[in-house]
Amino acid sequence: MTEAKKETKKVEIKCIRNGFKMEDAFERLYKRSKHFTIEKMDLLFYPYLVIEYEVKYRGKLERLSENVLVLCDMWRGQYSMATTAGDFTKVEVDESSLIPARYDKARAIEEGPRTVYGEIQAKKKVLNIPDIEYIYDELIYKPFYIVECLNDDKETFHILFDAVKGDFSLLNA
Amino acid sequence: MIGGGVTEYVVLLIYLVGMIGIGVYWAKHSTTSEDYLLGGRKIGSVLTALTLQTTSMSGYMFMGGPAQSYKEGYFTLWYAVGDGGGAIFNVGILGKRMRRLSYFLGCLSPIEYIEKRYPGKATRIIAAIIAICFVYGYVLAQFLSAGKTMCALLGVPLPIAIIIGAGVIVFYTFAGGYLAVAWTDFIQGIVMVCSMVTIFILAWNQVGGLTGLNEGLRAVDPTYVGMWGKDNMYLGQWGVVAGAVGVYLIGYMGLPHVVIRHMAMEKPSLAKQTVVIATVWNQLFIFVPYIIGLMGILMLPDIADPEMVVLTMAYELLPGVLAAIVLVAIMSAIMSTADAQLMLMGTMLGRDIYQRYINKDATDKQLMNVSRICILVVGVVSVIIALIQPPGVFQLVVFSFATLGSSFLPSYVGAVWTKWGNTTGCYASMVSGCIISIVWEAAGLASVTGMHTFFVGIIVSIAAYCIGSAIGKPPTEEMKDLIDRAGCKIKIPTGLATANYKDIAPETNGVLTFLKDSSYMEERGFQPV
Amino acid sequence: MIFGLEPHVFFAFLSWPVTYTIIAIIMYFVMAKHDKKEEAWEKAYDEWQASLKGDEAPAEGGEDE
Numbered sequence: 001m002t003e004a005k006k007e008t009k010k011v012e013i014k015c016i017r018n019g020f021k022m023e024d025a026f027e028r029l030y031k032r033s034k035h036f037t038i039e040k041m042d043l044l045f046y047p048y049l050v051i052e053y054e055v056k057y058r059g060k061l062e063r064l065s066e067n068v069l070v071l072c073d074m075w076r077g078q079y080s081m082a083t084t085a086g087d088f089t090k091v092e093v094d095e096s097s098l099i100p101a102r103y104d105k106a107r108a109i110e111e112g113p114r115t116v117y118g119e120i121q122a123k124k125k126v127l128n129i130p131d132i133e134y135i136y137d138e139l140i141y142k143p144f145y146i147v148e149c150l151n152d153d154k155e156t157f158h159i160l161f162d163a164v165k166g167d168f169s170l171l172n173a
Numbered sequence: 174m175i176g177g178g179v180t181e182y183v184v185l186l187i188y189l190v191g192m193i194g195i196g197v198y199w200a201k202h203s204t205t206s207e208d209y210l211l212g213g214r215k216i217g218s219v220l221t222a223l224t225l226q227t228t229s230m231s232g233y234m235f236m237g238g239p240a241q242s243y244k245e246g247y248f249t250l251w252y253a254v255g256d257g258g259g260a261i262f263n264v265g266i267l268g269k270r271m272r273r274l275s276y277f278l279g280c281l282s283p284i285e286y287i288e289k290r291y292p293g294k295a296t297r298i299i300a301a302i303i304a305i306c307f308v309y310g311y312v313l314a315q316f317l318s319a320g321k322t323m324c325a326l327l328g329v330p331l332p333i334a335i336i337i338g339a340g341v342i343v344f345y346t347f348a349g350g351y352l353a354v355a356w357t358d359f360i361q362g363i364v365m366v367c368s369m370v371t372i373f374i375l376a377w378n379q380v381g382g383l384t385g386l387n388e389g390l391r392a393v394d395p396t397y398v399g400m401w402g403k404d405n406m407y408l409g410q411w412g413v414v415a416g417a418v419g420v421y422l423i424g425y426m427g428l429p430h431v432v433i434r435h436m437a438m439e440k441p442s443l444a445k446q447t448v449v450i451a452t453v454w455n456q457l458f459i460f461v462p463y464i465i466g467l468m469g470i471l472m473l474p475d476i477a478d479p480e481m482v483v484l485t486m487a488y489e490l491l492p493g494v495l496a497a498i499v500l501v502a503i504m505s506a507i508m509s510t511a512d513a514q515l516m517l518m519g520t521m522l523g524r525d526i527y528q529r530y531i532n533k534d535a536t537d538k539q540l541m542n543v544s545r546i547c548i549l550v551v552g553v554v555s556v557i558i559a560l561i562q563p564p565g566v567f568q569l570v571v572f573s574f575a576t577l578g579s580s581f582l583p584s585y586v587g588a589v590w591t592k593w594g595n596t597t598g599c600y601a602s603m604v605s606g607c608i609i610s611i612v613w614e615a616a617g618l619a620s621v622t623g624m625h626t627f628f629v630g631i632i633v634s635i636a637a638y639c640i641g642s643a644i645g646k647p648p649t650e651e652m653k654d655l656i657d658r659a660g661c662k663i664k665i666p667t668g669l670a671t672a673n674y675k676d677i678a679p680e681t682n683g684v685l686t687f688l689k690d691s692s693y694m695e696e697r698g699f700q701p702v
Numbered sequence: 703m704i705f706g707l708e709p710h711v712f713f714a715f716l717s718w719p720v721t722y723t724i725i726a727i728i729m730y731f732v733m734a735k736h737d738k739k740e741e742a743w744e745k746a747y748d749e750w751q752a753s754l755k756g757d758e759a760p761a762e763g764g765e766d767e
Contacts, residue, residue, distance in 0.1 A: 146697075
């Protein structure tokens with residue numbers, strides 16, 4: 001196995017802390033099967049915009065408010081709710097290892113409340129439309145490993161390994 | 174005329190009513206065109222195995238096989254040697270892969286399958302024309318033999334016998350589609366084997382077992398028990414031997430009405446049971462008629478028409494009712510072949526011609542109705558031809574078999590076993606296989622060269638497939654992937670493949686598009702995704 | 703002589719039913735072995751495809767070996 005490297009411009013990013021180092025990823029993958037070898041592995045960072053909103057909605061007797069976090073996938077433009085902000089760290093990485101945040105940030109902030117409405121209506125059974133105020137946003141990255149493997153017939157396949165939770169998925173077959 | 178008594182009529186009537194009952198039952202139970210045409214892909218291994226073989230064997234096996242061994246002695250068993258192993262090749266080579274690929278490509282008919290595997294403007298029309306013409310030859314031959322059998326046995330005039338036989342065949346094929354075909358084939362298969370084995374056992378005792386048979390034959394003419402036929406007529410002709418064995422060993426893989434059975438298999442994994450059941454079944458069924466023919470040399474030395482050897486022996490050895498049942502078995506063999514051909518013609522005319530060239534938006538119901546009407550029309554036309562100008566039955570069967578096999582075998586086998594086999598190869602093989610068979614037969618080259626038409630046709634057709642594929646445009650990457658999938662080419666170790674985590678599915682999609690569009694992989698020395 | 707036939711004639715014509723039956727039984731086991739491998743693969747492949755489409759995603763599968 002060789003770790004692929006290429007010098008490019010370094011940038012500092014805010015990133016979710018790795019739960020799994022490369023060695024951990026190795027161990028976890030080899031535990032699943034012994035019928036392959038890992039040839040290369042490298043980091044890839046996936047962009048998310050964390051957007052915080054304050055939600056104010058009126059109950060019958062009192063006014064309630066809470067802060068919620070929306071995660072916007074800045075590559076594909078898809079939204080999801082986040083439960084916690086996560087454990088972040090600042091790291092300096094090769095710029096080429098970042099998936100670019102190509103989705104428009106202003107649009108993400110503007111459309112984020114739709115996800116919040118949906119979530120509130122589904123979970124809290126609140127029928128009136130709450131006021132949702134934007135508070136703040138931050139671009140963060142989630143680390144993945146791209147793993148190149150060879151099967152017993154020496155054919156190449158790739159795995160996407162989630163360096164935070166240790167989940168993995170096949171990229172091609 | 175052998176039969177013609179009340180017993181024959183009663184047995185035949187009970188049998189025909191039973192078959193019609195099955196047809197009516199399945200007509201009520203088939204609701205979608207997939208149900209009608211492929212039995213909803215729910216045909217189990219026993220049914221697949223038995224229908225595969227009974228469909229492959231027409232009345233030819235009851236009349237032609239015994240008659241041939243009666244005339245030529247042991248030499249004819251070369252055909253049985255090939256036929257006995259046919260299922261191993263047919264199911265083993267095509268079975269699972271063809272079932273999978275036809276499913277991935279979403280095909281119901283064997284012609285649609287050829288077209289999707291070898292996409293091109295002319296694929297379907299070439300394949301459909303060849304298949305329809307020569308499957309039709311087969312259908313016509315079955316109608317003729319059914320008519321002749323009924324005529325001889327029931328003592329009715331030939332035209333009436335042909336109309337009765339054809340009417341029943343068309344009715345239950347028309348009414349119930351493939352499930353009726355499969356189930357009646359199954360019942361017919363059981364009746365056929367039981368009848369043949371019964372005659373075989375009784376005759377076996379009469380001739381004194383295998384040793385008695387062979388010693389008896391040697392006493393009549395030593396060349397009967399030799400390798401090269403009566404009077405050593407094929408002495409040293411290994412080309413004929415290779416043809417006789419090879420043709421039946423591999424030929425079925427080119428017959429659309431046989432390979433459609435693979436597409437109807439419930440699960441690809443059923444192929445293994447099918448191989449065993451079909452092979453054991455074949456050993457029971459295929460060698461027996463030829464050996465009965467040999468026994469006929471001793472038991473019926475003066476028979477006028479060798480094709481009646483099995484029938485005559487049934488009447489010699491069995492009481493009236495059982496003899497009538499045997500005659501029904503012969504009819505059933507003819508019918509099982511005929512209804513499969515009719516079904517195939519219905520499928521091809523419905524899906525390959527009507528849906529493709531006449532009404533592209535045909536609903537399931539329309540398609541089913543068109544297939545049924547086509548079956549009816551084909552049946553009626555066949556009866557008319559059989560009545561006006563009946564051609565020779567066995568020549569028609571052999572010629573149709575040779576042409577269909579030569580035209581389609583390389584394309585069916587190449588479809589699942591090669592990733593390089595392409596549309597040009599398919600065209601070249603279909604056209605050359607068909608033309609060479611017609612020319613070889615028409616010019617009478619088989620007797621001049623000592624090479625069977627089918628054998629030559631297959632060699633030319635395979636060569637054309639390889640050359641055409643080398644020249645033509647290779648299949649698309651998507652098609653190659655499907656062929657890999659059909660062959661279950663295992664790239665990912667199971668432990669990894671079964672551990673896909675759903676939480677990262679969205680990112681997986683995103684990462685995949687990023688990696689394909691960026692230079693990330695290249696910069697790091699990874700293989701492309 | 704074997705059953706009244708010269709040995710080469712007997713083996714040329716009549717040894718095949720037994721031979722084919724044995725071959726078919728061997729094929730059964732060979733194909734069964736492949737089936738086991740292939741079924742796991744087919745299942746995994748379908749699940750993977752479904753997960754990429756965002757359909758019903760698969761649960762964690764078992765290890766091999």
